[in-house]
Amino acid sequence: MSAQASGGELLRMTGIVKEFPGVRALDGVDLDVRRGEVHCLLGQNGAGKSTLIRVLTGAHQPDAGTIHVGGNEVSLNSPTDSIGLGIAAIYQELDLVPDLTVAENVFLGHEPARFGLTRRHEANSRARELLNGLGHGEIPPGRTVGLLSAAGQQVVSMARALSRDAQLIVMDEPSAVLDSEEVANLFRVIRGLTARGVAVVYISHRLEEIRAIGDRVTVLKDGATVATGLDARETPTAELIRLMTGRSIEYVFPPRAEIVSTAPVVLEVENLSRPGEFAEIAFSVRAGEILGLAGLVGSGRSEVLETVYGARRSATGVVRVDGKELQPGRVQSAVRAGVGLAPEERKSQALLLDEAVYKNITVSTLGRFASAGFLNGRAEREAAEELTKALDVRPAGVDHPVRNLSGGNQQKVVLARWLLRDCRVLLLDEPTRGVDVGARSEIYALVRKLAANGVAIVLVSSEVEEVLGLADRVVVMREGRAVHTGPAQDIDEHRVLDLVMEGSAV
Helix, strand or coil, rough: CCCCCCCCEEEEEEEEEEECEEEEEEEEEEEEEEECCCCEECCCCCCCCHHHHHHHHHCCCCCCEEEEEEEEECCCCCHHHHHHHEEEEECCCCCCCCEEEEHHHCCCCCEEECCECCCHHHHHHHHHHHHHHCCCCCCCCEEHHHHHCCCHHHHHHHHHHHCCCCCCCEEEEECCCCCCCHHHHHHHHHHHHHCCCCCEECCCCCHHHHHHHHEEEEEEEEEEEECCCEEECCCCCHHHHHHHHCCCCCCCCCCCCCCCCCCCCEEEEEEEEECCCEEEEEEECCCCCEEECCCCCCHHHHHHCCCHHHCCCCCEEEEEECCCCCCCCCHHHHHHCCEEEEEEHHHHCCCCCCCCCHHHHHCHHCCCHEEEECCCHHHHHHHHHHHHHHCCCCCCCCCCCCCCCCCHHHHHHHHHHHHHCCCCCEEECCCCCCCCCHHHHHHHHHHHHHCCCCCCCEEECHHHHHHHHHHCEEEEECCCCEEEEHHHCCCCCHHHHHHHHHHHCC
């Protein structure tokens, strides 16, 4: 345990209940957090983690239950109340203002001022002190936040929390967009915080991270606490999965189907390049085959997918589907040829969050439901309902705003969109990011089923185990170039990491 993980109790939430129309999101949740500890909060998507955090940060008010901070019962009627008690949250989708400077973001809403005027020099000086304290004095307070890396922006969010004298910081999926080196640095910063007595509530679907950084674990299922105070290092992974899902799930992948050597080549990529992003990328994918792209964040994997899809225009190279060349930089050309993309940032790049589930599914096939210039809404719903039942999208029904679905179910909606279109090629960018263990296994099975039906799939994932477990062949990328291509079964996780660090061609 961390040096101060056994410190006095800082937070206790007891019997927290929160109801929304037709849904009991929290059903008597208990959570206690000690000063100077990393307390990991686990649970499947929809288990109640996000609602609990919104209660803790004052965004939602509980319908029942009590909250004690520092031994005193409190009412958190607004985020201002929570901040005033030293509670801050850093969400997966950071709420920074990209066009403002680091210092302006750190002190946004409580700027150092005199006679109504912001004291810019003082803000920069204090921001520098906070960044130095986090071990990131290299970040200039005057730099525009939008120019920083994802890891740098995360540090700025931590500095903002500390500028409010936060004693408890909630981190929601903080490693989701970080590579392995950046995750190691994040853990170093967290240990520095806990050494000063700051408590961290750490939410992650990556169970290996819980072992590396956590002290104690609380598990939620169906809006209730099913276990709390578990030792993060000693509790077996299988037990954590059982608690989260109510059943035993091994971290295994559906069996591979043999790729017939005579299966037609569906996707061909030849000598594809974009200056500053990637160069001379070449691969082909047969019907029923899954090709994985492995590499660190920034290696060019996502950029390759977006270029194949036509969202980016290549400088050189050719993309063919079923032997027909696609027009560079033309998404319509790719979609007409049967190419679908499930992008990395599904909320901002793939989904219409305030629209109904059925509209998100049919948006790429509206012509099928149009007659005399009018859409047949009933036919749209029926088609969407058939797919959501087959994919077990929850909650049932296709009229819910897609915003209200968990991450795993939102991903199923994106996949349903392309299933409806009968894709020949499906490009999957981080298909299980922010998805819990149970939903992951369902998505793995779905991906394999699509391949078995003859779809050619290209998969990008930051989790090497996922690439090797799902793909039939793997392309390893480093700094925009392919350094290895071969069967997934012929390479292991350690060799992939060696390649992405060294870049030695094989």
